[in-house]
Amino acid sequence: MWKMSKTVYRDFLQWDHVKEYRTPLDVTTDQRRRLRDSRLCDRQPMNNLGSNKWSLEGSPHVQGSWLQTSTDYLVNCRLEEMVLETECSDCVISSPIGDIPAAANGSFVHNLVTVVWDNSLKESQKCQTKQVEEGLALLYETTDPKVFRICDSNKQLNFVVKNISVGLCKPATNFTNFRPVLEMDRVVTSWITVNNSKSDAKSGNKT
Numbered sequence: 265m266w267k268m269s270k271t272v273y274r275d276f277l278q279w280d281h282v283k284e285y286r287t288p289l290d291v292t293t294d295q296r297r298r299l300r301d302s303r304l305c306d307r308q309p310m311n312n313l314g315s316n317k318w319s320l321e322g323s324p325h326v327q328g329s330w331l332q333t334s335t336d337y338l339v340n341c342r343l344e345e346m347v348l349e350t351e352c353s354d355c356v357i358s359s360p361i362g363d364i365p366a367a368a369n370g371s372f373v374h375n376l377v378t379v380v381w382d383n384s385l386k387e388s389q390k391c392q393t394k395q396v397e398e399g400l401a402l403l404y405e406t407t408d409p410k411v412f413r414i415c416d417s418n419k420q421l422n423f424v425v426k427n428i429s430v431g432l433c434k435p436a437t438n439f440t441n442f443r444p445v446l447e448m449d450r451v452v453t454s455w456i457t458v459n460n461s462k463s464d465a466k467s468g469n470k471t
Contacts, residue, residue, distance in 0.1 A: 265289045265299065266376070268321075269337040274328035284323060289339070293371045296380050305341030316345035348381055397421065 267287045274280050291299075303310050305320040312318055324336040349358045350366070357364035357372075359379060364372045371380045401416040406424075414423040 265291055265296075265305070265339065265341045267337050268323050268340050269335065270324050270326045271333060271335045272326045272328040273333045274330050276331065278330065280328045282326075286340075288376050293380060296371070296378055299341060300343060300380060303343070306339035310341060310343060318343040346379070348379075 265288075267289055269285055269287060271283045272280050299305065303318055308320055310318040310320040319340075319342045321340045321342065322338055324338045326334050326336045328334055346360050348364070350356065354366045356366055357368065361374050361377055361379065364379065370383065371378065373379075397416075397419070399416045399419050399421070401414050401421070404413040404415065406413060410427040412425050412427070414425060415421070
């Protein structure tokens with residue numbers, strides 16, 4: 265939500281000098297929720313743009329006067345519904361504008377965009393996995409027999425993985441074993457180890 269202002273100065277020769285500028289409006293969370301629920305911007309209905317988007321944008325009409333400065337403004341609004349995702353109650357919230365801290369309680373401001381949501385509307389979905397990377401890498405042992413390093417020089421990726429027993433879709437009770445990787449809270453690494461001397465293969469799953 266912002267204020268679109270226009271200033272017109274008419275000089276001695278009847279030429280109009282026009283200036284337009286935007287000013288972000290500082291509104292409360294309750295006002296943002298009313299905007300979301302009513303689809304009204306400054307008591308005016310917003311236009312439905314489709315794809316769950318609404319807006320009311322324009323510039324005021326200002327009539328100039330000789331050797332005088334005239335000013336007026338219009339309140340502009342833009343509204344869009346989006347899907348927020350999180351893996352647990354204290355995990356970061358993923359959104360189209362970037363990650364939202366888990367400590368945010370129903371609203372978050374990023375630049376000139378404000379996101380509001382109701383926790384009561386949360387919907388639980390079944391755990392789904394997706395492949396994010398695949399390649400040929402080298403597996404290194406460390407001084408800790410439960411910790412390994414995986415290095416992919418072609419993709420310039422270097423992972424430190426810990427051998428712990430955890431279900432892929434089972435909620436974790438202790439997140440100290442996890443670190444954010446590739447903008448995700450939980451990553452499971454699977455590999456096949458090829459032993460050239462014995463011509464056999466072994467597989468493993470690490471987190």
